[in-house]
Amino acid sequence: MTDDITPTADGAEVSPDEAAGRARLSRRGLLGLAIGGGVAGLALGGVGGYALGAARVGEHDAGTPYAFFGAHQAGITTPVQEHLHFAAFDMMPRSDRDDLIELLQDWTYASARMTQGLEVSATGAVGGPAEQPPDDTGEALGLPASHLTVTIGFGPTLFENEDGDRYGIRDRRPPLLQKLPPFLGDDLDPASSGGDLCIQVCADDPQVAVHAIRNLSRIAFGRAKLRWSQLGFGKTSRTTAQQQTPRNLFGFKDGTANILADDTAGLATHVWVASGDGADWMAGGSYLVARKIAMLIETWDRVQLGEQERIIGRDKGQGAPLSGGEEATAPDFSSAAIDTASHVRLAHAAQNDGVRILRRGFNYVDGNNTLGRLDAGLFFLSYQRSPEQFIALQRTLSTDLLNEYIRHVGSGLWAVPPGAAEGSYVGAPLFA
Template sequence: MSTEDSPSEETARPSLSRRGLFGLAAGVGAAGLALGAGAGSAIGVAVGRERAEQEGAASVHPFFGTHQAGITTPMQDHLHFAAFDMMAGSSRDDLQSLLKDWSYAAARMTQGLDVSASGAVGGSPEAPPDDTGEALGLPASGLTITFGLGSTLFSTDSGDDRYGLARLRPAGLAKLPAFLGDDLDPSVSGGDLCIQACADDPQVAVHAIRNLSRIAFGRARLRWSQLGFGKTSKTTAAQATPRNLFGFKDGTANILADDTKALADHVWVAEDDAPAWLAGGSYLVARKVAMLIETWDRVRLSEQQRIIGRDKAQGAPLSGGVETTAPDFGTTDAAGAPAIDRASHVRLAHPDLNNGIRILRRGYNYVDGNTDLGRLDAGLFFLSYQRSPDQFVTLQRALSTDLMNEYVRHIASGIWAVPRGAGDGSYVGAELFA
């Protein structure tokens, strides 16, 4: 995909751009990596043909579609999330070619293929391989790759319009306000771009971020990243509700993929929302929430349940019933006190107390070793999709008196606009350059 290609040429002749190929070579000479004049048919056709030749490519999700995969897709078991900053001096063409190259590579990797036709072993032995090769022989493993655009991509904090996109910046795409209890590390927050790679095999997810980082060489650099495991929400009714590192079921009332009305109301940006290029997309919020594991583990069971507002065994609300029973905040115990504490997490986050606001959650557990004090460096890597950033802000402010705040610290944060899905043979974010 040369940056000079027209849309029609792009569809007819997809491949990595020259910059993408130089990125794969990591600055080494490009011998054996020259672009051919007839690089094949449309991406979707090429991917489909090669995918049919793959064995064991179960759990394959399409890259192209109305919405980007990785939002309502059934939640996978592993995550590799990465945020990037564009390089100083990079141009509008650099950004456009990067989004093309990333989309091309993602369309292949999500089908269980290498990042290019030459792949890990099919190119010149005198040049670095196009693909790093650690996923050779592995199926797609449900891999989804989702791209997001940060506010600083449209204009920097100092107001610089580096890529001529300032007029297209969504009004709601701005740095999140400070919340009570925030202890954010700027080095692991924000970013011009983000990539969410989810898969049922951690090596497949890591392979995706590793190769997309190589492709970005010379145009963007990795700012920060996070590995996650053990999903903390479900996105389909067939999935069991998972547990977080506090041992409680998490995401019982999450928006599900088949709830089209809830998705339209709370997740997808509508045609009449501004700006028009984001219609069919969403907003992604990421928050790294450190859990004070050792302190929590010393809390008696009854107090843990009071803090959460649910039974630890089955996940039922303390007002009674089963896990899926709606909480009844008017129910009282034998002493006449509310069965569900007024400051419990379940009550403060519930739509009934927040003007009906809902979000779609896709969080993961994380463990990053241990701290200098010998405690687990662990917690929740919270990810949520919503139609407007105001939904998240409202809910987070509602949780300011949450009893659980004593046991968690918010240490990283970011928000990105997530464009609609790419059409077959196109690329994510194409509408920005129309």
């Protein structure tokens, strides 16, 4: 497919101008919004592109909204926000190719509006008839866009599962998109792992993030159902030099050596899929790994400070490597001050043949577990050009001293396609 042609659900091809002219939620998307009231088919009045001309949700925007359309999906190199709502979905058993394409078009339409501080449709939460369910759930009314980003990914089972090639895309599956292999120490819960599709929503306001997933889930009704989700707070990585390195729930700075948004060479080498990587429709995209990592908080809190620093390999206060210097100082792994099994040594690119990943994680606290301890930890998200980068790092970390205090309890891998052009939708090149 060329850049100036957009496929539709019925297989026809239209130009961006034609696609823009018909941009609106599909009837199925409207049905999802209206479930409970028994009414479908509300008029949305789209005007050109994914029309963003309606009134904003809030009068005052907290900073410039991030663009939804572009060469890459937002939410990867975008400055990491403070809050996360991550959701994995499974397509419904009797859904077909048209359902999948239409769902992606509907998600694109609604996401493009919400990321600009708009409601999911022109009718919104309060502009429709009183006898019909509103299009938008309304909890974000009066709130700014809060740097909302929506990032969509495709799991291995979307291309083929026990029911076979459901959507006629098996031969378009990237060779690298396979279920992650088991790793030492995995204690994965199937109910918090995998999924045909995923949506990563990040925002600086938790209510804005929850609003996005809530409404995208409604729109998916009848075509996809929520498999599992995770709320996160307090970013544990940075993607710009202007952001300070945040701390995880163990109290240590996390992601000091992360790939930053202005490192174009690093992104090209380690994050963005190239056209010769095995699936041309993925060029400009990336692979997303999500790992829910439970931290044994109470056990860690009884460990002496010096031992904590030995395990991590960095000073707890400033984040400097134990070999000396400041936080940004390159660790000297020839120094006896850094344990050979410390986390910083085993995770460092210098010890992994130059392998790097872009981290984008968040803390989570899900209340208490059955033992009365904090159910808390790190929701680890990483983007890489190939899943093999994550696999190599995770295998190296099998001897990490930190493993005594963490458990990997959830996991997933998704192909994140490139960004959509205005008038098109996320994933359109896959169906060309």
